Amino acid sequence: MSAQPRSELPLSQPAAEASEARLLTEAVTRLRRVLRASIRTDYPWETLPMAQVELLQVLGEHSPARVSELATRQRLAPSTVSGLIGQMITAGLVVREVDPADRRASVVTLTDAGHEQLAAWTGAHERRMDAALAALGDADRAALATALPALFQLAENLGEPSDGPAMD
Structure with missing residues (x-):
């Protein structure tokens, strides 16, 4: 069986039938996965x-x-974040301290181990992404570089409250 040319979109439906929003959603989902x-x-x-x-x-x-x-x-429930923070405290990645601005509240700060773990994770992902980008042709890399500002703006737009119907 021969591999598809890289220029074809190996998506669940033909590109002509798929909306731009659906294609972008599928691409983002695949990248995350x-x-x-x-x-x-x-x-x-x-x-x-x-x-x-x-x-x-x-x-x-x-x-x-x-x-x-x-x-x-993170768009999560405070109780969910609190549970995650508890696990991260146990792992030595963060500490919870009294908020100097309001002694009734607490703040969470990265520990040195948390900074090291974040740097290792980021470095591993950057190396993985660099290798994948290097395998692309010049035109595809240029297209991605050109699209980055729009992708960041799209993320900002998605982060704003919607005027449309609420989604459950």
Whole structure:
């Protein structure tokens, strides 16, 4: 069986029938799935659940932070974030301290081990992504580079409250 040319979209339905939104959703879903799987295959030492990795990433940019702020940023329930933080405290990745601005509240901060784990995870993903990008042709790499600002803007737009019907 021959492989499909890279220019064809190996999607669940023909590209002519698929909407732009559906194609982008499928591409993002596939990227997330393959990145999650590849980090476990290529780097078996990585054992953190993605929810904890994502919290490490947020804390890497916004630390210290209150649990409520983390929950808002991750669009998770505060109780879910609190449980994840508890696991991360046990693992030595974060500490919970009294908020100096409001002694009734607490903030979460990355530990040195948390910074090291985040750097190792980020480095592993960057190496994996660099190898995949290097396998692309110049035109595809240029197209991706050109699309990056629009993808970041799309993420911002998706993060804003919707005026449309609520989704359950």
